Amino acid sequence: MTLSSNHHIPGAIIEESVSSALDVADDPCEIVEEAIPAMVIGDLSEDDIHAIDRHCATCSSCADAKSTWEIGLAEPVLPPDYGPPEPARALGLHAGHYGIMESPVGDLLIVVTDDGVADISYLASRGREERFAELEERGILATERSALVEPVREQLREYFARHRSHFTLPVDLYGVTPFTRSVLNATIQVPFGQVMTYQNIADRIGKPKATRAVGNALGRNPVPVIVPCHRVVRADGSMGLYTGGAHIKQVLLEIEGVRFPVKGADQPGLPGLN
Amino acid sequence: MPLSPPGERNTGQTKHTSISFTTLVELYGPDLYRFAWSITGTSHDAEDVYQETLLKAFRAWQKLPADANHKAWLFRIASNTWISDRRKQGRVHQFGDDHPDLPSREPDTATQVLAQDTLDHVTNAISTLPPKQRTALVLRKYHGMSYEDIGEVLRCSGEAARANVYEALRKLRSQFATALID
Numbered sequence: 001m002t003l004s005s006n007h008h009i010p011g012a013i014i015e016e017s018v019s020s021a022l023d024v025a026d027d028p029c030e031i032v033e034e035a036i037p038a039m040v041i042g043d044l045s046e047d048d049i050h051a052i053d054r055h056c057a058t059c060s061s062c063a064d065a066k067s068t069w070e071i072g073l074a075e076p077v078l079p080p081d082y083g084p085p086e087p088a089r090a091l092g093l094h095a096g097h098y099g100i101m102e103s104p105v106g107d108l109l110i111v112v113t114d115d116g117v118a119d120i121s122y123l124a125s126r127g128r129e130e131r132f133a134e135l136e137e138r139g140i141l142a143t144e145r146s147a148l149v150e151p152v153r154e155q156l157r158e159y160f161a162r163h164r165s166h167f168t169l170p171v172d173l174y175g176v177t178p179f180t181r182s183v184l185n186a187t188i189q190v191p192f193g194q195v196m197t198y199q200n201i202a203d204r205i206g207k208p209k210a211t212r213a214v215g216n217a218l219g220r221n222p223v224p225v226i227v228p229c230h231r232v233v234r235a236d237g238s239m240g241l242y243t244g245g246a247h248i249k250q251v252l253l254e255i256e257g258v259r260f261p262v263k264g265a266d267q268p269g270l271p272g273l274n
Numbered sequence: 275m276p277l278s279p280p281g282e283r284n285t286g287q288t289k290h291t292s293i294s295f296t297t298l299v300e301l302y303g304p305d306l307y308r309f310a311w312s313i314t315g316t317s318h319d320a321e322d323v324y325q326e327t328l329l330k331a332f333r334a335w336q337k338l339p340a341d342a343n344h345k346a347w348l349f350r351i352a353s354n355t356w357i358s359d360r361r362k363q364g365r366v367h368q369f370g371d372d373h374p375d376l377p378s379r380e381p382d383t384a385t386q387v388l389a390q391d392t393l394d395h396v397t398n399a400i401s402t403l404p405p406k407q408r409t410a411l412v413l414r415k416y417h418g419m420s421y422e423d424i425g426e427v428l429r430c431s432g433e434a435a436r437a438n439v440y441e442a443l444r445k446l447r448s449q450f451a452t453a454l455i456d
Contacts, residue, residue: 037443041415068450075312075416082317084307087299090325091332132294142296 018044019051028055032062040069088141094118094174096135096142099149104160105248110149111135111142116170117152119222122244138175138222156225162255165192167226176222183217190231193256197235219243225252237261293344295335299328302345305417309349312412313356315401323359327352346426349413353427357405400446407442414439 018035025031032055038044039052056063088095096111096118109131111119118140121131135142151169158164171188173181186204190196198211198218207213218229224243230252234240238261242249253260293301306327311320330351338347400408406428413419413427424435 037447041411041439041443042418043414072446072450073411073415075308076315078308078311079317084303084324085321087303087328090328129292129294129297132296136295141299143300 018048022051022055029059029062032056032059033065036062036066036069040066040073087143091141093136093141094139096140097145097148098142099144099146099153101149101153101156103156105244105251108156110152110156111140112149112152113140113172113174115174116172117223117226118172118174120152120156120224120226122224122248125244140175159225160255165256169226171223171226173222176220179213180217180220183214184221184223184227184229187218187221187229187232188227190228192228193258195231195233195253195258198232198240199235201232215241228252231256231258292340295332298331298335298344298348302348303328305345306348306352309412309417310352310356312416313353313409319356319359323352323356326355326359330355343423343426346419346423349427350429353405353409360405402449403442403445407438407445410435410438411442 018031018039021031021035022028032052035044035048035052039049044052052062052066056066084090086095094113096113098109098111098119100123101108101110106122106124109119109121109123109128110117118138119131119135121128123131132142155164155167155169159167171184173184176184182205183201186201187196189204198214199208201218202208202211202214205214214232218232219241221227221229221243224230230242230249232240239246239249239253250260307320307324310323310327311317314320314323327348331348334351338344400411403411410424410428413424414421419427421432421436421439424439425432428435428438430438
């Protein structure tokens with residue numbers, strides 16, 4: 001136990017080992033008063049704090065000094081109705097609120113904004129931090145407000161339980177590029193239980209040669225399930241790739257009663273089951 | 275149910291391997307605002323410092339090494355922002371009042387007057403400390419930061435950070451002594 005060398009200087013502040021100093025002190029008040037500031041900022045050991053408390057219990061002037069320091073260094077209290085501004089607003093970004101849900105295809109991260117559902121992510125295939133970083137690139141900063149995503153959870157639960165065939169939730173494609181947006185807007189028209197090919201979507205947006213770009217755009221779909229990119233399949237009737245993994249695409253299509261390979265997927269019009 | 279912060283859960287330390295800005299704000303935003311409030315002393319200035327810090331941090335975030343001490347880094351931006359704002363305001367304040375944001379108080383008992391006088395005295399005492407000492411004291415007392423971390427905020431050694439805190443306490447001691455005698 002070392003004792004700060006400055007404890008003999010009048011007006012100095014002791015930083016440690018008060019209890020041992022008190023044992024040999026001629027004037028304990030001097031030691032205690034010099035140690036109180038260090039105690040108030042949390043630099044003293046439990047032993048030292050108890051030694052000071054024991055002394056203050058019988059010495060009113062030291063007790064007064066202690067309360068002066070405690071009051072003096074008390075953290076200023078924020079006005080009750082005052083808090084930090086919403087971070088997204090402070091940054092000029094689009095504000096989102098997120099929550100998590102368990103589902104038959106793994107945990108989902110759900111982000112909503114004032115305008116609609118902005119994001120649904122399969123957390124098993126992409127980490128939460130990676131997903132948040134992608135949202136930041138879209139200009140969306142989300143804070144945890146689980147209650148606000150409940151309407152989305154409810155409709156998704158009904159869908160997975162095969163009690164819902166279409167969603168009535170608005171979708172917010174904020175920060176999504178115009179091409180991807182046009183692909184997603186065409187995809188949202190594909191009805192429950194039916195499929196289209198990448199070529200069909202390319203035709204629908206008036207870019208018949210952009211099949212590969214359509215596939216890439218669907219891979220960037222920020223709102224899977226609600227924007228049903230799982231209903232877009234290959235021209236040979238095989239399933240094709242899927243954000244989150246092909247096994248999830250299969251589960252979703254099974255929920256909707258689609259069997260593979262889809263017969264007639266390469267025919268014009270709306271192929272698939274009927 | 276809020277998610278537990280991934281970096282902290284995995285390492286048990288203040289340093290993270292890789293987190294998004296969203297998570298950074300979630301982890302440290304409220305503390306950052308409290309810090310801004312306690313160093314500036316007014317809600318208006320606190321909001322300015324908080325907002326400016328977030329903007330600067332957002333722009334620099336991608337360049338920050340993954341193993342950086344994120345909290346100390348954020349607080350350092352806030353502290354630097356406040357000090358530079360203060361310098362600018364120093365010129366402006368010659369033309370305006372010092373604390374336009376402080377609420378007016380109408381204490382109705384002698385006790386309240388006495389308590390308020392002591393508090394005012396103390397608040398003034400802290401606000402007269404040089405910025406580095408004030409920041410160091412606030413971080414130690416209100417945020418329970420280690421001297422090592424305070425050193426990261428102030429860009430100095432842990433020992434120098436500690437010296438700043440104790441210098442601040444020595445200055446306050448003489449102010450408090452005056453308050454007690456008065």
